[in-house]
Every structure is written in C-alpha cells, then in structure tokens.
Amino acid sequence: MSTTTRPGPALTDSTGGGAAPGRILLLACAVTFLAFLDATVVNVAFPDLRRAFPEVSLARLTWVVSGYAVLFAALLAAAGRLADTLGRRALFLGSAFAFTLTSLAASAAPTGDLLIAARALQGAAAAGMIPAALALVLVHTPPERRAAALGAWGAAGGLAAAVGPSLGGLLVEAWDWRAIFLVNVPLGLAVCWAAARVVPRDARRARRFPDPIGTATLALGIAGVVAGLSQGQEWGWTDPAVLGLVGGGVLSTATALYRSRRHPAPAIDLDLWRAPVFARANLSALLFGAAMYAWLLTGPSYLIARWDYSPLEAGFGVTPGALFAMVGALVVGRRVPARLQWAAVTVGCLLFAANALLLWGWADASTSYAQVFLPAGLLGGLGIGVSLTALSTAVSATLPAQRFAAGSGLLMTARQLGGALGVAATAALLTGAGDHWRAVFLMAALAALGAAAVGFSMRGREVSRRK
Numbered sequence: 001m002s003t004t005t006r007p008g009p010a011l012t013d014s015t016g017g018g019a020a021p022g023r024i025l026l027l028a029c030a031v032t033f034l035a036f037l038d039a040t041v042v043n044v045a046f047p048d049l050r051r052a053f054p055e056v057s058l059a060r061l062t063w064v065v066s067g068y069a070v071l072f073a074a075l076l077a078a079a080g081r082l083a084d085t086l087g088r089r090a091l092f093l094g095s096a097f098a099f100t101l102t103s104l105a106a107s108a109a110p111t112g113d114l115l116i117a118a119r120a121l122q123g124a125a126a127a128g129m130i131p132a133a134l135a136l137v138l139v140h141t142p143p144e145r146r147a148a149a150l151g152a153w154g155a156a157g158g159l160a161a162a163v164g165p166s167l168g169g170l171l172v173e174a175w176d177w178r179a180i181f182l183v184n185v186p187l188g189l190a191v192c193w194a195a196a197r198v199v200p201r202d203a204r205r206a207r208r209f210p211d212p213i214g215t216a217t218l219a220l221g222i223a224g225v226v227a228g229l230s231q232g233q234e235w236g237w238t239d240p241a242v243l244g245l246v247g248g249g250v251l252s253t254a255t256a257l258y259r260s261r262r263h264p265a266p267a268i269d270l271d272l273w274r275a276p277v278f279a280r281a282n283l284s285a286l287l288f289g290a291a292m293y294a295w296l297l298t299g300p301s302y303l304i305a306r307w308d309y310s311p312l313e314a315g316f317g318v319t320p321g322a323l324f325a326m327v328g329a330l331v332v333g334r335r336v337p338a339r340l341q342w343a344a345v346t347v348g349c350l351l352f353a354a355n356a357l358l359l360w361g362w363a364d365a366s367t368s369y370a371q372v373f374l375p376a377g378l379l380g381g382l383g384i385g386v387s388l389t390a391l392s393t394a395v396s397a398t399l400p401a402q403r404f405a406a407g408s409g410l411l412m413t414a415r416q417l418g419g420a421l422g423v424a425a426t427a428a429l430l431t432g433a434g435d436h437w438r439a440v441f442l443m444a445a446l447a448a449l450g451a452a453a454v455g456f457s458m459r460g461r462e463v464s465r466r467k
Contacts, residue, residue: 021141035130107182155333225245299321325382341458
C-alpha cells in the first residue's frame with residue numbers, strides 16, 4: 001500500500017484543540033465566498049471600467065479579470081504545501097488580511113495598470129486563503145461530520161457564483177465599479193478579527209519548508225500556461241509571446257516535478273499521486289473544470305448576444321442554476337457516504353453534460369428562457385454542486401491530516417488548469433467559423449462526459465483509510 005493510504009503521525013491540533021468546528025467552518029465559507037465572488041463579480045463592470053480608463057486598451061484591461069485568475073491558479077498548489085508547513089492559521093490570517101488590503105487598493109486604483117496589479121495581488125491572496133481554509137475545516141471537524149462540512153463549504157462557492165453577476169450589476173448601477181472591490185473590505189476585516197479569536201494556533205512541530213526553487217518554478221510554470229491559454233485567441237496561437245508563455249510554463253512545471261522527485265521537502269508532494277482515488281479525482285477535476293468554466297463564460301454571453309439580455313438580466317438569468325449548485329453540494333455532503341462518492345462524481349458530471357447537450361440541441365431552435373435555458377441551467381448547477389463536493393470529499397478521505405492543504409491545493413489547481421483550457425477552447429470556437437454557440441456547448445458536454453467516465457473508474461477503489 002502506498003504511503004498516502006496510511007494515517008500520518010498524529011498532530012496535536014488535529015482534534016480541534018478546543019476550537020468550535022462550526023465557527024471555523026463559517027470562517028472558511030466566508031473566505032471561500034469572497035474568493036470565488038471576486039472571480040466573477042468583475043465581469044459585469046467591464047463597460048464602466050472601459051469608460052473609467054479610456055487610455056487603456058481593451059486587451060490590457062482584460063487583465064483585470066485574467067490577472068486574478070492567473071495568480072489564483074498559479075499559487076494554489078504552492079499555498080497548499082505552505083499551509084502544511086508554515087501553519088494553517090498563519091496562512092489563513094495572512095492571506096485574508098492581504099486579500100482585504102488588495103481589495104482596498106483595487107477600489108482606490110487611480111490608473112488601469114495599478115488596478116491590474118492590485119487584482120493580480122488579490123488573486124495571489126485568494127490562492128492562500130482557499131487551501132488553508134479547507135484544511136482548517138478538515139482538521140477541526142470530526143471525521144464523521146467532514147462530508148457535511150465539505151457540502152457547506154461547496155455551497156459557499158455556489159452562493160458566490162449565484163450572487164456574483166447580479167450583485168456586481170446592482171453595485172455598479174447603485175454606485176460604480178469601485179464598489180465591487182470596496183465591499184470586500186469590511187467583510188475581510190470581520191473575518192480577520194473573528195479568525196484571530198476563533199482559530200487555535202497550530203501545534204508546534206518541526207517544519208521543513210518546501211523547496212523554494214521548486215515552488216517558484218511550479219508557480220511560474222502554472223502561471224505561464226494559464227496566461228498563454230487565456231491570451232492565445234486574442235494574441236494569436238502562433239504569436240511568440242503565447243508560445244513562450246505556454247512552452248516556458250510547461251518547461252518550468254516539468255522542472256518543478258523533476259526537483260520534487262529528489263528533494264527532501266518537495267514543492268509537489270508526488271506521493272499523493274500514488275493513491276488511485278487522488279490521481280483519478282484530479283483528472284476528473286481537470287476535465288470538469290474545462291466544461292464548467294466554458295459554460296460559465298458562455299452562458300451569460302449567449303443570453304446577451306443571442307437573446308438581447310442586458311448584463312444585469314443575464315446575471316439574474318444564470319442565478320437559479322447557481323442556487324441549485326448550493327443544493328447539490330449540501331445534499332452530497334449530508335447524504336452520500338464516502339464509499340459512494342465515485343457515484344456522486346459520475347452522476348454530477350452526467351447532469352452537467354445533460355445541461356450542455358440540451359443547450360447544444362436547442363440553441364438555435366428556441367428563445368424561451370423557461371423552456372430551454374432555465375431547465376438546462378438547473379441541471380448544470382446541480383451537476384456542479386454534486387461533482388465538486390464529491391471530488392473534494394473523495395480526496396479528503398485519502399489524505400492524512402498533515403497533507404490536507406497540499407492535497408486540496410493540488411485538486412483545485414487541476415480544476416483551475418482545466419478551466420483555463422476550457423476558456424481557451426471557448427474563445428477559439430467563438431471566433432471560428434460555423435455555429436459557434438453550439439460548438440462550445442458540445443465541447444463542454446464532451447469534457448463533462450470524460451469527467452464522468454473518470455469518476456466511474458474510481459468505483460471499487462479505496463476511498464477511506466480511516467477505520
């Protein structure tokens with residue numbers, strides 16, 4: 001049996017140290033809500049941003065969104081390793097405070113370039129918050145309640161997706177684009193204050209920090225790949241900058257993997273991949289991320305371009321599906337046992353594929369929201385909540401406590417990389433020849449079906465090592 005299937009050495013903080021699991025879960029849900037809210041809330045503010053910074057080209061201004069996404073994806077894996085060595089509490093508090101400060105900086109940015117820089121730093125802070133928050137939940141929640149806690153944590157992400165477009169539209173209409181960043185400041189300060197009081201200090205233990213060279217090359221590699229894929233359609237896939245970013249990113253990531261094979265404190269914990277469930281869950285997350293992000297990008301754009309919805313109307317149009325993502329996350333967390341998580345992954349991915357296939361079949365045949373987009377969106381939202389929660393639950397069951405953050409960081413990195421691939425494919429299809437919208441929906445369906453097949457292959461594998 002591989003080293004990842006044995007319980008790790010007991011940690012003095014793994015029982016919770018007197019901390020209230022419910023309060024820690026609430027804090028984790030709060031930072032997760034903020035991090036994923038800021039991944040989508042900016043989209044509806046783009047017209048205002050263009051008016052505020054007319055001297056900034058559209059290509060450069062898109063980095064208000066891309067800068068956040070690139071740094072968020074690039075640093076998730078490194079942040080997970082850092083949380084397990086530096087300490088989960090320290091990284092949680094530091095990242096939450098940094099997220100608050102960078103949100104304030106973004107709201108006050110006098111130029112477009114400073115706004116882009118603030119958003120990139122905000123994405124880096126978000127990458128630190130997420131694996132640290134999830135690891136705190138897993139460590140301080142009794143094993144029999146972890147699945148339900150993960151369901152609540154997943155529902156927080158679903159809520160952020162639900163309210164992001166509509167909240168952004170309301171804030172922009174009531175004030176201006178600066179409000180979408182300023183709203184984070186009081187919420188972030190409240191989280192920091194509560195975390196300092198609620199989250200216990202990590203147990204003292206000998207810590208060996210991850211290989212700094214490997215960590216840097218890993219972050220640069222993922223950033224290069226995500227940035228190249230994000231800009232490929234706009235700059236051209238044969239542009240030297242795109243080729244350099246993607247090629248350099250792959251080489252840098254390969255360097256990090258090579259160093260991790262030999263270093264005593266590797267940037268990537270390769271032993272985790274020896275657990276079949278962990279490896280397959282990451283592959284499923286990669287494929288599902290491609291399908292999900294392609295759909296999230298295309299859905300509102302489709303309503304605006306083909307059905308003449310306003311940005312605010314499109315935001316409300318996708319809200320029911322996002323609310324169903326919350327429902328799916330809560331149901332899986334509370335009702336599905338660990339031994340059946342493979343089934344939840346499979347069913348969730350199939351539901352999402354059904355949503356994409358429905359839109360593929362009816363994209364040109366009807367403009368009825370109630371008959372086409374609403375039922376498809378409900379299926380898709382339910383599939384998102386079910387799949388993502390089941391993947392997180394299955395992975396957490398393979399990890400010893402001292403590797404919770406590292407494993408969670410790798411899982412979310414796989415999802416974000418898949419998302420970058422999905423967005424790049426979407427951009428290419430939407431600007432190519434032929435029936436663009438149907439092609440994107442078909443691509444999303446095929447990626448989701450692939451994720452379902454990988455999820456089904458987890459059947460019969462060891463999911464829980466805790467007896």
